[in-house]
Amino acid sequence: MNKLSAPESKTLLDIPALKASCSEFSLHELCLPRGLDEDEIEHLDIAIGRRRRVLRGDRLFEVGEPFRKLYAIRYGHFKTVHIGASGDEQITGFQMTGELLGLDAISNDEHQCDAVALEDSEVCEIPFDRLQEIIGQLPTLMRHFHRLMGQGITREQNVMLLLGNMRAEQRFAVFLINLSLRYAERGFSPTRFHLRMSREDIANYLSLTIESISRILASFKKQGLVKVDKRDVSLLQIVRLRSLAAGTEPSVSLR
Amino acid sequence: MNKLSAPESKTLLDIPALKASCSEFSLHELCLPRGLDEDEIEHLDIAIGRRRRVLRGDRLFEVGEPFRKLYAIRYGHFKTVHIGASGDEQITGFQMTGELLGLDAISNDEHQCDAVALEDSEVCEIPFDRLQEIIGQLPTLMRHFHRLMGQGITREQNVMLLLGNMRAEQRFAVFLINLSLRYAERGFSPTRFHLRMSREDIANYLSLTIESISRILASFKKQGLVKVDKRDVSLLQIVRLRSLAAGTEPSVSLR
DNA sequence: CGGAAAGTTGACACGCTTCAAAGTCCGTGG
DNA sequence: CCACGGACTTTGAAGCGTGTCAACTTTCCG
Known part of the structure; x- marks a missing residue:
């Protein structure tokens, strides 16, 4: 279904192609923020770095790994697994196409969980320091990014309600x-x-x-x-x- | 213990006083980010708006209230209460001096929970749109703010582990x-x-x-x-x- | 001092886990 | 093509942790 023959090493300044590739795979979360004009997207594509394939069962990142990038899922599914103090594992979420991975590492500069691909998948790597530079110049994008982080918070609060009350x-x-x-x-x-x-x-x-x-x-x-x-x-x-x-x-x- | 006679309506451009007031009450989270110079703090104090007292049992904000400001606790304690779909209440956290309230509202522009004072308390109101303008110009502060949001995420993941496994x-x-x-x-x-x-x-x-x-x-x-x-x-x-x-x-x- | 609110303690009930065993799916090799 | 084995799923029976309910005690505060 998700068969695609994307040119792997094209120049990253090809704006129309970038736009097309983002909408095509409905990366509506971060790759295609609503309300950005061409000029803004031009800045953005510098941050959208390499793509990376992750095979089923492989880890996108692991606990303790230093934090450098966020990851936007282009296609595929992941789970995030936390390791408790006594070695027990708990899955804290399932992520799918268009969602963002790695937010948990922002506080410590270190990933707090493993991200495991549930099927063969592909992500956009987004270097975080570059992203911060860029959103400093694009208020719309900053607001969008903050909304995404906020969604991470509310999502988890809902899981707290689920585990606590249901x-x-x-x-x-x-x-x-x-x-x-x-x-x-x-x-x-x-x-x-x-x-x-x-x-x-x-x-x-x-x-x-x-x-x-x-x-x-x-x-x-x-x-x-x-x-x-x-x-x-x-x-x-x-x-x-x-x-x-x-x-x-x-x-x-x-x- | 926390008796203080702060001048209520002083000018907000009194930088040394601001600095002193922040450190005095150990608002180390957002009011006194480490690594800011005088110039940066000057920008910051525009965002740090009015103080607001909240009496024990009173609500700082409520579910559904439109999101305008974040709140840094100057002193006191709060609890955040979520209302489940079937009307059941769940407390999702306790907050104390120096911690930030209101992050949950960023995703929706609407508060997702009630924040109730557990004792007579005082907060700094931080208008969010102003804050975003300012952190666009102060990378250090932006990084600090993102770290704070990240902490919100990791804190909640820990509660998920607690409710799920313990x-x-x-x-x-x-x-x-x-x-x-x-x-x-x-x-x-x-x-x-x-x-x-x-x-x-x-x-x-x-x-x-x-x-x-x-x-x-x-x-x-x-x-x-x-x-x-x-x-x-x-x-x-x-x-x-x-x-x-x-x-x-x-x-x-x-x- | 008195009544209401908050906290303690005991007996029992219930939801889910644990443990055990049987059943199903599916790839591998004869 | 079928037999075999391992992983996953289903089903049953028993046990355990915590909730529920009720009675009692203590604390709070006018």
């Missing part, structure tokens, strides 16, 4: 609805998609066990909420799923 | 050790401090019940880890508490 079924419903929304934003079906992550990853992210995920999935299937074949999911009653996720609808007992 | 005792130990560190940074005792928040607030923050907090506290007292009188806490065995918090030491059964 029971297993609701967590899983939130997980599904969240994926649905993000795929819809990218022009894919909100009701049918492929899970790039294993059950184990999902369980870890939601702080549940794979057994619980399995049981909830079985329960959802029996209620006719979803259809599941391996990692292919169809949301059959998205309205009910939404109200489950919102906590409006009382969750049905698992037995 | 049992009740460990959560509470982390809570105590975290307070201890932050008081130490501010020149207060790391082993004796006063809790500004109720048991209910603590329980809510840690996603536990007040009964659990009470039981854990009793258990810690029995083990000689802490001494507690109302809201006054003494950490008697900070080493063991640290290893409990780190998950190194297996937690002792509650009975």
Whole structure:
């Protein structure tokens, strides 16, 4: 699907081509900030550095690695994994095309987590010091970047609410609805998609066990909420799923 | 303790006074960024707007309020409260002198939580658009501000780890050790401090019940880890508490 | 001093984990 | 093509940590 034959080592000053490449892959987050004129984009393309391919299972960056660049996902999926004090791993997020990786390293100049590709993927490397120089001259872009960092904060606050207040079924419903929304934003079906992550990853992210995920999935299937074949999911009653996720609808007992 | 008779309506261009006032109250976070020269501070003081007092129990800002300013705490304590979809409240953090409030609103131009004063407090109001103008001209300050936002992100990731992976005792130990560190940074005792928040607030923050907090506290007292009188806490065995918090030491059964 | 709010303590319930075992998928090699 | 093995998934039964509920005690503050 994402087959592309992009010229690998073209000059970075080819503005129309840059613009095209950004919109083509819907890098709407940082590569194609809304409201920039040609002149601004000209500055921006200096910061948008090399592309980098990351194969499934490989790490884009690791805990402790010095912080130099942010990464905008051109296509593919990633997970970010934190290592707790006692060696336990926790997945703190799944990222997809158009999203930004590496913000967690800004505070310490050191990456706080591993970023692992869930499938063969490609990212834009964005040197952070160059980015800061540029946004100093482009207020629109600065505002945009700050909004992105703010989104990182609110996203995580939502996960805090999820882990703090929700029971297993609701967590899983939130997980599904969240994926649905993000795929819809990218022009894919909100009701049918492929899970790039294993059950184990999902369980870890939601702080549940794979057994619980399995049981909830079985329960959802029996209620006719979803259809599941391996990692292919169809949301059959998205309205009910939404109200489950919102906590409006009382969750049905698992037995 | 924090009795001060600051001239309320002095001119904001009094640079030496500004400098003094910032260091005096250890607003080391944003009001006194390290590495700024006099000239830079001159620019900065335009952004540092009015001071504002907030009485115990009052809200500095509320959910849905349009975002205009960030707030640097000059003295006092706050909690930030999020309202879940089904009306349930969750406390997502406690903030103390020198910390920044309002970052969560940057993504949406709308505050995502309530900020409630836990005691009579005072903040610096920092108009965000002015701040952005200024950091566009002061790279040092920009880097500093980004570091602060990054800290917001890493702080929340730590809470995610806490809520996701830790049992009740460990959560509470982390809570105590975290307070201890932050008081130490501010020149207060790391082993004796006063809790500004109720048991209910603590329980809510840690996603536990007040009964659990009470039981854990009793258990810690029995083990000689802490001494507690109302809201006054003494950490008697900070080493063991640290290893409990780190998950190194297996937690002792509650009975 | 009195009533309300906050904190403590005990008994029980429940949701999820843990442990165990069976079932399914899928690549590999005979 | 089928047999085999390992990884992943499903399902069941039991256990544990924490929530819930209720009663009691202490503290707070007019």
